[in-house]
Amino acid sequence: MITTIHHTLKTVFGFHRFRAPQQEVIERVVAGEDVFLVMPTGGGKSLCYQIPALHRDGVAIVVSPLIALMKDQVDALQDNGVRAACLNSSLTSDEARQVFRQMRNNELDLLYVAPERLLLPDFLETLSTLQLALFAIDEAHCISQWGHDFRPDYVKLGQLRSAFPHVPIVAMTATADPETRKDIVSQLGIGQATVFVAGFDRPNITYTVLPKHKPFVQLAGFLKGRNDEAGIIYALSRKRVEQIAGQLTQAGFSAAAYHAGLSDKERSRVQNAFRRDDLRIVVATVAFGMGIDKPNVRFVVHYDMPKSVESYYQETGRAGRDGLPSEALMLFGMGDVMTARSLIENSDNAERVRIEIQKLNAMVAYGEALTCRRRALLSYFGDQRDHDCDNCDICTDPPQRFDASKQAQKALSCVFRVGERFGVRHVIEVLRGAKSQRISDLRHHELSTYGIGADQSALEWENIFRQLIHLGYLVQDFTRYGVLGLSPAARPVLKGETEVILGLPRAAIKPEAKAKRRGGAVDALHQGLFDRLRTLRKQVADAANVPPFVVFSDATLLEMALSRPRDERELLAVTGVGEHKMRKYGAAFLSVVSGQDAGFDWKPDKAA
Numbered sequence: 001m002i003t004t005i006h007h008t009l010k011t012v013f014g015f016h017r018f019r020a021p022q023q024e025v026i027e028r029v030v031a032g033e034d035v036f037l038v039m040p041t042g043g044g045k046s047l048c049y050q051i052p053a054l055h056r057d058g059v060a061i062v063v064s065p066l067i068a069l070m071k072d073q074v075d076a077l078q079d080n081g082v083r084a085a086c087l088n089s090s091l092t093s094d095e096a097r098q099v100f101r102q103m104r105n106n107e108l109d110l111l112y113v114a115p116e117r118l119l120l121p122d123f124l125e126t127l128s129t130l131q132l133a134l135f136a137i138d139e140a141h142c143i144s145q146w147g148h149d150f151r152p153d154y155v156k157l158g159q160l161r162s163a164f165p166h167v168p169i170v171a172m173t174a175t176a177d178p179e180t181r182k183d184i185v186s187q188l189g190i191g192q193a194t195v196f197v198a199g200f201d202r203p204n205i206t207y208t209v210l211p212k213h214k215p216f217v218q219l220a221g222f223l224k225g226r227n228d229e230a231g232i233i234y235a236l237s238r239k240r241v242e243q244i245a246g247q248l249t250q251a252g253f254s255a256a257a258y259h260a261g262l263s264d265k266e267r268s269r270v271q272n273a274f275r276r277d278d279l280r281i282v283v284a285t286v287a288f289g290m291g292i293d294k295p296n297v298r299f300v301v302h303y304d305m306p307k308s309v310e311s312y313y314q315e316t317g318r319a320g321r322d323g324l325p326s327e328a329l330m331l332f333g334m335g336d337v338m339t340a341r342s343l344i345e346n347s348d349n350a351e352r353v354r355i356e357i358q359k360l361n362a363m364v365a366y367g368e369a370l371t372c373r374r375r376a377l378l379s380y381f382g383d384q385r386d387h388d389c390d391n392c393d394i395c396t397d398p399p400q401r402f403d404a405s406k407q408a409q410k411a412l413s414c415v416f417r418v419g420e421r422f423g424v425r426h427v428i429e430v431l432r433g434a435k436s437q438r439i440s441d442l443r444h445h446e447l448s449t450y451g452i453g454a455d456q457s458a459l460e461w462e463n464i465f466r467q468l469i470h471l472g473y474l475v476q477d478f479t480r481y482g483v484l485g486l487s488p489a490a491r492p493v494l495k496g497e498t499e500v501i502l503g504l505p506r507a508a509i510k511p512e513a514k515a516k517r518r519g520g521a522v523d524a525l526h527q528g529l530f531d532r533l534r535t536l537r538k539q540v541a542d543a544a545n546v547p548p549f550v551v552f553s554d555a556t557l558l559e560m561a562l563s564r565p566r567d568e569r570e571l572l573a574v575t576g577v578g579e580h581k582m583r584k585y586g587a588a589f590l591s592v593v594s595g596q597d598a599g600f601d602w603k604p605d606k607a608a
Contacts, residue, residue: 014080042323067603082109142154182602226299231280255282268367398501428465474490533561568586568590
């Protein structure tokens with residue numbers, strides 16, 4: 001290698017150090033090994049194939065699900081001086097022929113394609129004549145039936161290993177529970193791949209769930225003072241999306257609707273306006289989001305409850321990809337549960353319905369959680385934490401607590417006595433001494449735990465079990481109908497060595513309760529310079545016909561405002577400023593920082 005991966009990280013991408021486990025992933029891929037990576041949104045997954053693509057001979061083929069996502073990635077790479085292109089239906093015939101010429105002439109480092117295009121026989125034949133650096137499969141959860149966004153075209157990607165046995169494959173996702181991870185590796189035929197799970201935590205996101213009561217009033221209260229921030233509001237139906245967008249527009253917000261019922265032209269207009277910071281709020285169904293690489297989304301609101309924890313995690317993860325403080329608000333009502341359930345049951349695939357109902361139940365449990373939201377969310381993905389986050393509504397406004405050590409021992413003991421082969425409902429029936437035919441047939445009325453919890457209602461036990469799952473004492477296997485099992489943390493509870501403190505259900509919630517806003521990323525002292533830098537960035541982006549975040553992220557501009565670099569050397573020390581961008585934009589941004597930008601008018605021909 002002519003340069004080291006650390007040199008590429010700094011000079012091309014403008015970063016000073018790798019995050020765990022980026023370096024090890026990159027080294028393995030550069031060495032020609034298969035890798036499966038689970039990393040939270042905004043954690044730097046793309047670098048794990050982009051840097052190897054620059055250190056291996058040939059072109060890297062990147063499988064990406066949506067056109068807009070490809071374009072954002074390619075724009076960003078080209079702005080860093082990387083030879084990148086995409087092949088999709090948005091290209092003209094001449095543009096597509098030009099990309100093919102670049103491929104054949106070894107003039108590309110990365111090529112982005114959709115799975116449908118990649119698997120065409122003619123395209124595979126073309127690839128077989130080229131030197132390939134690697135295959136990168138983004139949004140890899142789409143390959144699994146256990147994933148929340150299963151796509152049949154992704155399943156066919158399993159052909160790649162047999163067709164190109166010596167080309168390394170790196171598969172990535174932000175959203176995969178343990179069952180989904182196993183399925184992805186199996187479907188892709190990369191059983192020897194090293195698996196990296198970088199965790200699921202997004203510490204910069206504040207999680208809040210409010211009981212739904214006059215939802216538009218709650219939404220308007222949340223948005224108050226956020227006129228200059230970008231955000232996404234999710235609703236389950238097209239009709240509701242249109243209604244909310246109309247109400248927001250009438251209330252003076254910069255908002256627009258996005259759903260599959262709109263024309264391609266209108267969807268494209270809304271998405272491009274949002275990417276370019278010309279539109280602040282998009283109200284959308286789940287049709288919107290996966291293709292958005294916009295890092296400065298400051299909030300995500302779920303006006304309606306999503307159908308799974310995976311969907312919720314993926315959608316809230318679109319906030320704060322730049323690492324700056326962001327918020328996730330969900331309005332939770334049982335009416336949403338019934339709506340979601342009816343949507344799920346409107347299918348003739350019984351197995352798929354069963355899986356999705358299990359996932360819906362887990363989502364309801366999260367909405368009703370009385371434990372730290374972050375711990376509840378992370379435990380779903382098998383990422384257990386032993387401390388609360390102090391950055392969610394439960395932590396900042398905790399419910400009344402009680403010592404539930406005895407109840408926990410009863411619950412865990414009963415799960416053990418039934419052989420760790422049953423779900424919550426059956427275990428509660430055994431605890432409460434139910435006289436059902438099933439319990440009699442299984443002879444569970446003969447167990448020592450039968451009836452020991454009869455002094456508490458089924459609702460009270462449901463609350464206890466929900467919290468024991470969220471706190472990591474119990475694990476729930478959705479591949480086996482939600483069967484409960486004991487985790488290693490359960491043993492000290494059963495032995496009386498660990499005290500278990502749980503929350504009592506809130507007896508009443510004030511209707512006027514609203515999400516508390518935490519401090520923003522920029523203090524008053526630096527806000528003026530930050531705003532001037534954003535203004536220049538918008539001028540530069542519009543002149544180059546790219547979204548502002550392709551030029552620099554908000555996090556980079558904030559670091560400029562805080563450090564006030566005086567020359568090119570100091571500007572290169574700012575995270576996100578590589579050598580190519582320094583040559584293109586350095587003089588202009590240094591001029592703004594120094595206060596000598598009066599009357600400055602950016603012209604694209606000033607770029608190097």
